[in-house]
Amino acid sequence: MDVPPASQPRHEPGLAMPGWDGNVAGAQSLQREWARRVVVRDDFHEPLRTVAGLDVGLEDGGTVTRAAAVLLDAGTLEVIGEQVARAASAAPCPPDLRSFHDLPLLLQALEMLPQRPDLVLVQGHGIAHPRRLGLASHFGVVAGLASVGIAGSILVGTAAPLHDIRGAHTPLRDGGQQVGWLLRSRHGGEPLVVSPGHRVSMTAAAQLAMRFTTSDRVPEPIRLANRIASHLDGPRR
Template sequence: MQTLADMSMVPPWSGDVAGARALQVTLAARVRLEDDHPPLRLVAGVDVGFEEGGAVTRAAAVLLDAQTLTPLAEVVARQPTQMPYIPGLLSFRELPAVLQALEQLPQLPDLVFVDGHGVAHPRGLGIAAHLGVATNLPTVGVAKSILVGTHEALGPLRGERVPLHYTGKTIGWVLRSKDGIRPLVVSPGHRVSMQAAPELVLACCTRYRLPEPTRLADRLASRRDAALRAGQSPLIGTSR
């Protein structure tokens, strides 16, 4: 199995909330908000759900052709949940399972879309940014609601966007991905510029609100059918 991450950046949960927040500040300083990724051939989407009342973390990763958005592989990784939900520290809870899922994909993606925030986070390190710094993969956060920040009114048409501001800085975008539908909150995670992040998301949006990578990952992460409970993944057959 390929090892993607520097696990010192995703340490086992010790219960030290202050220490985790301090690590976020340190890692946020390593985030690079410039476009530094190869031509996109393969993209991935990741999302996380929970089973057994939260006792099991279930991470889904889907690999797609970047040009056609055809799904090529999908994986579900299941792990015992090691950490309670603590606002602002979501990545420490979810990343171990996300990393396991990404490591099982047959090829590494050129860009990962994450269901969650990038730098649009109180300490600049949402799960997409944390994943990017830990793996050095280019990442973009695609969230369904605002965690922090304010913005101006948004127009009703697909592609319209307004900056999301926090402490005097632009930390992301509120983006209309479909006419008249509730917008997305888009922010770069790592190795993607602030300007490019919404364009990358729009390029992967078809007729749905969510871009295809996170839409498919969301569907897989939240599915509770017999195949997933048995550890099966419909495209590649197994989930380890």
């Protein structure tokens, strides 16, 4: 499949959005700079009208990256729209720099939705990141949207043992600072790492993750985006 590079979508004025160029030190420096723009307090429309889920996967043996965006009614969880943006895969990058690899394509998928969501759940980390700018935080700052990071494993920090009760959560701390939560979204399931992305408070991050979780381990917007991003039974990242 001949897939062109991702186009550069619109973003917040004054915020550059470079793609991954292999410059680790430069990317880390930008993360530290942009992390200062992250807002960890509730600043989103209430009551929520719409919520989106975002995820990134691969196809064609990993040569093509696909970003999925699904928009849902926040009350009924009915799907309003779903989109996929594709681009030729860039060179691999370290997990803590993933946003430079994935963000341009996620922004493109977002702009293809019929309307901007009130809140976005991103498959990835928020501030639970070594430099406090995981994919969900980077996305929220650049897109100017409230966001929460939902990840399957810890990137940084430690937490106390978690009760095996649906909804149980315990602080995830790094160097004495709380950066997120370990959240048991389903009895018997492995905990999720939930952290504020942008314009969402620490307390609300866990509450919102549970609000949109039904029978699956992950919140419904993420589950739907994951199925599309992974091409149903296709390769996963």
